[in-house]
Amino acid sequence: MxxxxxxxxxxxxxxxxxxxxxxxxxxxxxxxxxxxxxxxxxxxxxxxxxxxxxxxxxxxxxxxxxxxxxxPMSAMVLRSWTGKVLAELGTPPGLPDQQxxxxxxxxxxxxxxxxxxxxxxxxxxxxxxxxxxxxxxxxxxxxxxxxxxxxxxxxxxxxxxxxxxxxxxxxxxRYGGLLNFGALVPGAAESTRGAMHMVFGKRAFCGYLVYDDGLGGWFVNLPRSEPMTLAEQRAVPNDEWLARLRSAFAGDRTLAPDLIGRTDPDDLLVVGPVEDxxxxxxxxxxxxxxxxxxxxxxxxxxxxxxxxxxxxxxxxxxxxxxxxxxxxxxxxxxxxxxxxxxxxxxxxxxxxxxAAGPVARVIRDLVMPVAMRSLAKPEKLAWQFAYQIDWAATAA
Ligand SMILES: Cc1cc2nc3c(=O)[nH]c(=O)nc-3n(C[C@H](O)[C@H](O)[C@H](O)COP(=O)(O)OP(=O)(O)OC[C@H]3O[C@@H](n4cnc5c(N)ncnc54)[C@H](O)[C@@H]3O)c2cc1C
CATH class of the missing domain: 3.50.50.60 (FAD/NAD(P)-binding domain)
Incomplete structure (x- = not known):
């Protein structure tokens, strides 16, 4: 009691x-x-x-x-900047999808x-x-x-x-070496059918999905070695940030350049530094x-x-x-x-x-496809996803 x-x-x-x-x-x-x-x-x-x-x-x-x-988000599809699928991670068996x-x-x-x-x-x-x-x-x-x-x-x-x-x-x-941005873009291409695509781009990271009604959602983690506060980030005009994001994804062969390219500056969310x-x-x-x-x-x-x-x-x-x-x-x-x-x-x-630099990125792009084959499996996420608290049991 x-x-x-x-x-x-x-x-x-x-x-x-x-x-x-x-x-x-x-x-x-x-x-x-x-x-x-x-x-x-x-x-x-x-x-x-x-x-x-x-x-x-x-x-x-x-x-x-x-x-x-x-x-519902039924899967995460990890891709390299070339569009190559590195891994597809579904929900571990027996668990509900992420929301x-x-x-x-x-x-x-x-x-x-x-x-x-x-x-x-x-x-x-x-x-x-x-x-x-x-x-x-x-x-x-x-x-x-x-x-x-x-x-x-x-x-x-x-x-x-x-x-x-x-x-x-x-x-x-602690600053994680990345700045965070995001937006919702109407009228995107084909639905990603509940899958979130996570792209290790050449110069930045992007996550995106397209809802069944054509609304596209994306977020970008832009590497930057010097920390920047949210206020400093917001002092930069949105169209300037969008120009930087477009150039970060130029040449990447995924949906990211299209979604970012069609984003209206007024819709850009400047979210702040990635921290933990x-x-x-x-x-x-x-x-x-x-x-x-x-x-x-x-x-x-x-x-x-x-x-x-x-x-x-x-x-x-x-x-x-x-x-x-x-x-x-x-x-x-x-x-x-x-x-x-x-x-x-x-x-x-x-x-x-x-946040890999140019050299680390080359190594990452070589190592990741091999590593993903053994590491990126739904059951490897089970220790995070299947955790449950037994409310009925007495805490001692
Ligand atoms: C860009 C981004 C993306 C994320 N994506 C995910 C994700 O996909 N999945 C996920 O699980 N997590 C994600 N997170 C993390 C998640 O948002 C946080 O872990 C979560 O919000 C923590 O909840 P919280 O209530 O502890 O803190 P918060 O949600 O930050 O709430 C803290 C509240 O306290 C109030 N407050 C602050 N100071 C005081 C004060 N002195 N007195 C009274 N009130 C005060 C604030 O106004 C706020 O309302 C993300 C975070 C960010 C920044």
């Missing part, structure tokens, strides 16, 4: 609402405090939710949100689901400091207001304030704990950040259901850290292939 009755969840992205729903299932009343005034203000990009993320939502009877807004969602729609759908369950999501509340007196935590927000609860969960993303409040020396995000957090030493202190990207941000290359956030939310709630806070947080960290750090490391390895 839980000792914790109330929780503050700082951050209303993906981990925030899912944590609040999971805590509710564990008998803990949570309120979500989100910094922005609206859900998913100006946030773009496609996300794939893997079967393990869906399984976490299933524990909460919330997986339907994915099906309400998502499109492709728009980030803003996922935020909105999770927010609606939490609200329908009576969970309050309060907007315009940016956590700036906290006070933990050993039996309760008080959060202070930028607007001068406060909230108090038995525990505080920091679900405030890769640039988490909570992370630095519990550990002033906490690491900052290889390891966060402190996941909890006193009555405060981290979840989602605040604790374990993996680069987008893993396609797992949102799914891991959902898993961690459920595991944290299960531990708090069965154990007093200190033991619950320690057990949660012990159950989660090896898995999330393994996935973060795998994502970082993919980044280095995407």
């Amino acid at each position: 839980t000792e914790v009755c109330t929780a503050i969840v700082a951050g209303g992205g993906i981990a925030g609402p899912v944590t609040a729903m999971a805590l509710q299932r564990a008998g803990i009343a949570a309120t979500v405090y989100e910094a922005y005034h609206d859900t998913a203000d100006g946030i773009g990009a496609m996300l794939s939710i893997a079967p393990n993320g869906r399984a976490a939502l299933d524990v909460l009877d919330a997986a339907h949100v994915l099906y309400d807004i998502g499109t 492709l969602v728009q980030r803003a729609e996922l935020y909105r759908a999770l927010y609606d689901e939490a609200a329908a369950r009576g969970i309050a999501v309060v907007h315009g509340k940016r956590l700036v400091s906290l006070a933990d007196n050993g039996s309760a935590v008080t959060a202070r927000f930028a607007d001068g207001t406060e909230a108090t609860a038995d525990i505080l969960v920091g679900a405030d993303g890769i640039r988490s304030t909570t992370r630095t409040l519990i550990d002033a020396g906490a690491p900052a995000p 957090l290889p390891t966060v030493p402190t996941w909890h202190r006193g009555r405060v704990v981290l979840v989602g990207d605040a604790a374990h941000a993996t680069s987008p290359s893993s396609g797992q950040g949102a799914s891991l956030a959902m898993e961690s939310a459920v595991q944290l709630a299960r531990c708090l259901r069965d154990l007093p806070p200190q033991r619950a947080f320690a057990t949660y960290e012990r159950l989660r850290r090896p898995r999330v750090e393994r996935i973060i490391a795998a994502g970082a390895r993919t980044n280095s292939n995407k």
